[in-house]
Amino acid sequence: MKKNKNKVCFITAVNDEVKYEECKFYINNLEIPEGIEIEFISIRKAKSITSAYNSAMNRTDARYKVYIHQDTFIINKRFIYEILDLFENRKIAMIGVAGGRGIxxxxxxxKCSKVITRVYDTGDPGYIHLLSYGDIDGKYEKVDIIDGLIMITQYDVKWREDIFKGWHFYDASQSREFINRGYEIIVPRQDNIWCIHDCGKVNMNMYEENRKIFVREYIKENI
Structure with missing residues (x-):
């Protein structure tokens, strides 16, 4: 499928309609560059997040895709301008707001040797705090791995639904898939923070199982 460089697709696996409507509210209030089209794809009743993302990826011709959790709210109205500016560097394949270098x-x-994170978080219900770690020189910092709260791409790589069946470590896996192909993953400086992650308590079902799969697949020093 020929990719439309003038389209940005926002992709979400949805199981909470209220959260998703709030997520879309913030997206619909972003400043849209002239000539850029916005598209939404939501996947419901997915077997896994990898299968949801593959399904959506194959349904859109958008060059730029924003894989976003339903509880992530984009508060920087210049978000689209900023990602398109960063993607002028064709080596940059994926952007996140939380990640690290040195897995x-x-x-x-x-637990990376250097954590690089810029995001508002609500790990404690009703309380928003800024998670800001790691120095960023220039416009961005290259990382080895990003968190899946928001993953912004300009190239397509198949999500590993063949091995990741749950809702954890799909983001780590996709990070490694891009880097293994010679691309760069970054966390931007963000003079104005991009996102609030209203995550609350995280469901840890199948977390450890998927962590071990990730380690076996991608890390030389297996544990």
Whole structure:
């Protein structure tokens, strides 16, 4: 399918309609560059997030895709301008707002030797705090792995639904798939923070199972 460089597709796996409507509210209030088209694809009753994302990826001709959790709210109205500016560098394949460099043997991004994160978070219900870690020189910092709250791409790589059946480590896997192809993944400086992640308590079902799959597949020093 020929890719439309003038289209940005926002892709979400949905199981909470209220959260999703709020997510869309923020997107619909973004400033849209002239000539750019916005598209929404939502996947419901998905078997896994990897299968949801593959399904959506194959349904759109948009060059630029924003894989976004239903509880992630984009508050920087210049978001689209900023991602398109960053993607002028064709080596940059994927952008996130939370990630790290130097993956350890656990495969967990927050345990990287250098964590680089810029996002508002509501880990404690009703309380928003800024997670800001790691120095960013220039417009962005290259990372080895990003968190899946928002993953913005300009190229398509199949999500590994063949091995990741749940809702964890799909983001780590996709990060490694891009890097193994010679692309760069970044966290931008964000003079104005892009997102609020209203996640609350995270469902950890199948977390450890998927972590071990990630380690076996992508990390040399298996544990």
């Amino acid at each position: 350890d043997s656990t495969g967990i991004w927050s």
